[in-house]
Amino acid sequence: MSWADLATIAPLAAAILVAGLVIVTDIVLPGRRVPALIVSFVGLAVVAGLVIAVGAHPATAFAGAYRVDDLTTYLDLLFVAVIALTLMFAPDYLAARDLPLPEFAAVLIFALSGVLLISASGDLLILFLGLELMVLPGYLLAGFAKRDALSTEGAIKYFLLGSFSSAIFLFGLAFVWGLTGTTRIDGVATALRAIVAGSTPLTPGLAMGLAFLTTGVAFKIAAVPFHYWTPDAYQGSPTPVTGYLSVVPKVGAFALILRLFVGALGPLSADWDIIIVLLAAATMTLGNLVALTQDSVKRMLAYSSIAHTGYMLIGLAAWSSPNSRIEGLEGLLYYGAAYAAMNLGAFAVIAALQRRTGISSQLESFAGLGRREPFLAILMTLFLLSLTGIPPTAGFFAKAYIILAAVQAGGPAGILAVIAVLNAAAAAFYYLRVVVYMFMREPRGEPAPIFLGRLMRLGLIVAAVLTMVLGLVPGLLLPIVGNAARALTL
Amino acid sequence: MSHSLDAYLILAGILFSIGTFGFLARRNAISMLMSIELMLNAVNLTIIAFGAFIPTLKVQGSVIALIVLAVAAAEATVGLSIVIAIYRNRKTPLVDEYDTMRD
Numbered sequence: 347m348s349w350a351d352l353a354t355i356a357p358l359a360a361a362i363l364v365a366g367l368v369i370v371t372d373i374v375l376p377g378r379r380v381p382a383l384i385v386s387f388v389g390l391a392v393v394a395g396l397v398i399a400v401g402a403h404p405a406t407a408f409a410g411a412y413r414v415d416d417l418t419t420y421l422d423l424l425f426v427a428v429i430a431l432t433l434m435f436a437p438d439y440l441a442a443r444d445l446p447l448p449e450f451a452a453v454l455i456f457a458l459s460g461v462l463l464i465s466a467s468g469d470l471l472i473l474f475l476g477l478e479l480m481v482l483p484g485y486l487l488a489g490f491a492k493r494d495a496l497s498t499e500g501a502i503k504y505f506l507l508g509s510f511s512s513a514i515f516l517f518g519l520a521f522v523w524g525l526t527g528t529t530r531i532d533g534v535a536t537a538l539r540a541i542v543a544g545s546t547p548l549t550p551g552l553a554m555g556l557a558f559l560t561t562g563v564a565f566k567i568a569a570v571p572f573h574y575w576t577p578d579a580y581q582g583s584p585t586p587v588t589g590y591l592s593v594v595p596k597v598g599a600f601a602l603i604l605r606l607f608v609g610a611l612g613p614l615s616a617d618w619d620i621i622i623v624l625l626a627a628a629t630m631t632l633g634n635l636v637a638l639t640q641d642s643v644k645r646m647l648a649y650s651s652i653a654h655t656g657y658m659l660i661g662l663a664a665w666s667s668p669n670s671r672i673e674g675l676e677g678l679l680y681y682g683a684a685y686a687a688m689n690l691g692a693f694a695v696i697a698a699l700q701r702r703t704g705i706s707s708q709l710e711s712f713a714g715l716g717r718r719e720p721f722l723a724i725l726m727t728l729f730l731l732s733l734t735g736i737p738p739t740a741g742f743f744a745k746a747y748i749i750l751a752a753v754q755a756g757g758p759a760g761i762l763a764v765i766a767v768l769n770a771a772a773a774a775f776y777y778l779r780v781v782v783y784m785f786m787r788e789p790r791g792e793p794a795p796i797f798l799g800r801l802m803r804l805g806l807i808v809a810a811v812l813t814m815v816l817g818l819v820p821g822l823l824l825p826i827v828g829n830a831a832r833a834l835t836l
Numbered sequence: 837m838s839h840s841l842d843a844y845l846i847l848a849g850i851l852f853s854i855g856t857f858g859f860l861a862r863r864n865a866i867s868m869l870m871s872i873e874l875m876l877n878a879v880n881l882t883i884i885a886f887g888a889f890i891p892t893l894k895v896q897g898s899v900i901a902l903i904v905l906a907v908a909a910a911e912a913t914v915g916l917s918i919v920i921a922i923y924r925n926r927k928t929p930l931v932d933e934y935d936t937m938r939d
Contacts, residue, residue, distance in 0.1 A: 471900060478907050482914050489918050498922040499934045505918050506868055506931070509911050510859055513875035516904065517852055520879050523900065524886030527893060551845070578937045636939065645937070 351407035354414050357396040357422060358462045364389030365455035372448035379437060382448035383801075386455065390430050393458070397422040404833065406468060410530050413468035415833035420679065420826055421465035421601050428593050428686050429458050434805030435694040436586040438701050438798075445491060445584070453490075454590070457483035461598040470519050470529040470610065473602055477515070477566070480598050481508050484591060488583045500582020504591075507565065507575035515562025521555030534610040542613045556611065560621065563606065566599035567655050570628040580648035585700055585707070588644060589693030592651045597682045600658060604675070607662060608834050619666035622659055623758040630656030630769045638776050644696060644707035646776055647689070650733060653773060654685055660748050660762045667755035674755065675831035677747035680823060684740035684816050688732040691809035695726040698798055698806070709783050716785035719796050723784045725810050730777040732813045735770050740816030745770060844885035852878035865919050865929045869912065876908040 364386065371385050372378075401419030406412065433451055440447050460479030467473045485508065489501025523529045526537035541548045561572070568576040580588045611618060633653030640646035661678025664670045696707050699722070705711055716723040732739035735746075745766070752763035798806075816823060855878060858871030880901050887897020923929055 471903065475903065475907070478910070482910060485914050485918060489921055492921045493925065495922075495925040496936060498918065498925050499936055501918045502865060502922050502931070502934065505915050506859075506865070506872075509872050509915065510875075512907075512911070513852075513855070513872055513879065516876065516879045517882065520882040520886070520900075523896075524882065524890070524893065527890070529896070529900070577939070581937050639939065645939075 350405070351412070354400055354405055354407040354412060354466075356400055357393050358459055358466070360389070360393045360396050361455055361459040361462055364393065365452045365459070368448055368452040368455060372446075372452070377446070377448075379441070379447045382451055383433065383437065386433055386451040387430065389455065390426055390433075390458075393462075394423060394426045397426065397462075410532060411469040411472050412466055414466055416826075416829040417601075417604070417679075417831075417833045418466045420830040421597070421682075422462055424597065424683055424686060425458060425461045425465070425594060428590070428597075428690060429454055431690050431694075431805050431809060432586055432590040432594075434801045434808075435589060435690070435697050438802050439584060439586050439697045442701055442703055443491060443494075443584070450487070450490060453483045453486050457487070457594065461594060461601070464598050464605070465601045467602075467605055468531050470522065470531065470534065470606070473531075473605055474512075474516060474519060477599070477602060478512060480595055481512070481566075484508075484595050487587045488579055488591065490587060491584050494584075496582040497584060498582075500579045503575050503582075504579035511562045511565030511572070514558050514565070518555045518558025518560075518562060521551050522559065525549055525552040525555065531605060531609040535612055538611065538613040556614070556618075559606065559611075560618065563599060563603055564625060567596055567603065567659075568629075568652050569625045569655055569659065570632045570652065573629070573633070573652050573655075576652055577645055577648045580651070581642060581645045581707075585644065585693055585697040588648075589690045589697070592648070592689050592693065593686045596651065596655065597686060600678065600682060603662065604678075604834055608665060608675070615666035619663060620758060622663045622666065623762055626656045626659035626663055626762055627765050628656075629653065629659060630765060634769050634773045634776075638772065640776070641709055642707050643709060643712065643780060644693075646780075647692060647696075650773065650777070651689060653769065654681075654689070654733075656769075657681060657745065657748055657766060658685070660752050660759065660766060663759040663762055664748075664751040664755040667757060667759055669756060670751045670754040670759075671835055672828065672831050673747070673751035675834060676824070676827045677744070677751045679827045679830055680747050680816075680820070681744040683823060683827075684732070684744035684813070687809050687812035687816065688729045688739070688741055691725065691806065691813060692729040692733065694802070694806055694809060695722050695729065698722055698796060698802055701796060701798075702794065709780065710790065712780055712783045713787040714784070714789040718789070718793065721798075722796065722806075725806055726784065727781050728810055728813060730780055732817065734774045734777045736774075738814070738817045740813045742817055743820040744816075841885055841889040844889075845882060848878045848881040848885065851875075851881065863930045863932050865922070865931050868931065869915050869919065872915075873908065873912065876904060876911075880904050 404415045463476030485505040491497035565572040637649035661674045664674030732741035735741045752759045855871045855875035
């Protein structure tokens, strides 16, 4: 360990420090919301600055356990942005329910340290630590409204299934470590390359270890058939938390998948490729079919987020074909950013609607919104069109890149392209149903007008602008995504 | 020596299976937490067995086992606090009565 090693973990250290500072602020100025928010936003800006500064010089540190490359920088900036947006959406909602904002901000920023660790990990054990640091605050956030029966119910389901899957992942990790003799991602890849070349056999223990790792990860991204915790955890959580849960832990788990499957298990891609194809097909189809039957918009978006997991998995399936290695990863990474902007935005609109307590996320709550609250209704329409994948929005290019990569890959991944297109068409029905309610139905009675806080308004505009920009000029993000994809494949 | 490593791994596998069965079959949230702890202990047994029987893994094994212990403790803390929170709302630890949300 040297000073240079310590310098590479500066963003991570800063994130933990900022979370600590937020807590200290709350102790010094108890219950004050503005100072905690200022410390959080300034701290997040510092973290982002450090990410960019450290990311300018790709390096490995701590004997290969930690690696900073273009992928790290891209994902880290995405995560910091999502955390900042969540902090903009949360204050109004929390204040209406007498929930403490400073604690919320501190827990959220602790979770950030977890995802920063995942995206810069060169070691399976560090990946696992990052995963735990990411999900533990997530359980707390899901149960943040601790007097609310729904919130705690969602939290306990999220926690039980989450730690169950962590144990499965860890059991697999123990076997892979014991039988390859290393937890370094490069080391595992080297050992697997020897197996593929035929110089050493694939022992049953190692195969079992790899299967357990895959299962553990499939739980974390909520791939069908490991998804059944998702709808309850998402529906029960306070709405700004749902937005966060649907983006950060999911994209974070995808970062883990990229490090694990592409980095460590890459040599075996011919063997796991069919598993990913099956997972992707089942996840897209089931997520969309069940979303069709939902009346709660929050629960519908939970199932839609499962479907989006399926679309993202197509990128990984495309990677395993030599024709479309870079394209598949580019598609997946682009999808991550687009999904973050549009999904956070959609949940933020629901959070804004629920600013006054007692408003459900049922479809009826959206009736007549176009006349009552044109600003919210137009933004919601934009986010929903983007989730459907209609141009010129971020969701269109995200789906286009993924599907193009799948077509280029051919084989089983090519079939996924067809399934994805059919799914996107079916999904349009339930997304547009919300738009129909907003603009063509009259509300029962006359609901009170909605007051939007300044931060909330700003956050919504940022999410909307990102959704539009990624849909109008995808060329802005493409070179960055390309560099990130190449950093991983090198 | 390798024969006895297998014995430990099989024992760990059995422990892990008992934990998995307990998690899937029990209705009490506390029992489910205990089952998860059992699974994590099986993981630790695996790690220690590898460390004890393969000389090159000895040091790494101890470090990984300690890290797993710390993670298990953190998880138990968060888990128990959530169980207490839901118990206050619902007055029952039985998970199949937590069924407010339906499709």
